[in-house]
Amino acid sequence: MGSRYRDAEFLRTQYVENGMSSTEIAELCGTSPSTIRRWLDRHDIDDDRRYQDPEWLSEQYVEKRRDQQDIADECNVAKTTICHWLARLDITDGESLATSACETCGEEFRYYPSVRDGQFCSNDCAGKPRRRQVELTCPGCEETFERRQSLDTEYCSMACWGLDNRVETSGYYSTHWIKQREKALERDDYRCTVCGIHDEEHRRRFGRGVEVHHIVPVRLFKIWEKPPEHAHLLRNLVTVCRTHHPDAPGTTVEPDPDDQPLESYW
Known part of the structure; x- marks a missing residue:
């Protein structure tokens, strides 16, 4: 019958009038039960909510020993929905329900050890630890701020980071830099290597030409006490537009100033 399950009347006839399950309709149409459930929902054909009735669910699961699926x-x-209501209604076929305190909200909840672990009471609580914020004091402005625990920075902004890590680079932008910049532009055909804008x-x-970006920042060469020629090697330069300068190809490398040799960074 192919894709007839997409037809609302056909689906309603099989599911409501003929009493076929989503699995049976799926076998009839050569598709999966999840696909049938999705189209039942799309056509607003209500599912059977008898599983929310404790007497009916207990009869099916305990007395008739029917499988959750x-x-x-x-x-x-879904099977997980039945598992949820079995636990919620405290219906068991002999397997003991365990009690645990949610690691996120601290609320106690009951669960079947064979179905889930005892860490979190819900999917929402399970996701919150990954988004947990930590409070820090910015060493730049000394203001308190929050950031995700997974982020590895102690500054509240790039501005504060720049103030604390500023290195004088005068003398590094000379005639040699102008020549190398032009060579980089010619090599990249005067186009942004990210989006291709000419x-x-x-x-x-933007009222200005495309820009040339240093993959390894010039200030690090100053810290390393290396001559400007090292900073302006063509392999360390890439053409980008104003929009994509912060996202230059390869992302700006931020090696440890004490690390050597420089060649390991490009």
Whole structure:
């Protein structure tokens, strides 16, 4: 019958009038039960919510010893939904329900050890630890701020980071830099290596030409006490537009100033 499950009348006839389960309809149409459930929901054909009735669910699961998946198929829901209601209604076939305190919200909840672990009471609580914020004091402005625990920075902004890590680079932008910059532009055909915008279009849009970006920042060469020629090697230069300068290819490398040799960074 192919994709007839997409037809609302066909689906309603099989599911409501003929009493077929989503699994049976799926076998009839050569597709998966999840696909049938999705189209039932799309056509607003209500699922069977008898699983929320404690007497009916207890009869099916305890007395008739029906499998959770079998009940789920009959009610057109996922197996996890049946597991949830079995735990919520405290219905068990002999397997003991365990009690645990949620690691995120601290609330106690009951669960089947064979179905889930005892760490979190819900998917929402399970996701919160990954988004947990930590409070820090910025060493730049000394203001208190929050950031994600996974981020590895102690500064509240790039501005504060720059103030604390500023290195005088005068003398590094000379005639040699101008020549190397022009060579980099010619090599990249005066186009941004990220989006491909040409220098002429860039000037019309931004009022200035495309830019040349240092992959390893110039200030690090100053810290390493290396001559300007090292900073302006063509392999350390890349053409970018004003929009993509912060996201230059390869991302700006930020090696430890004490690390050597420089060649390991490009």
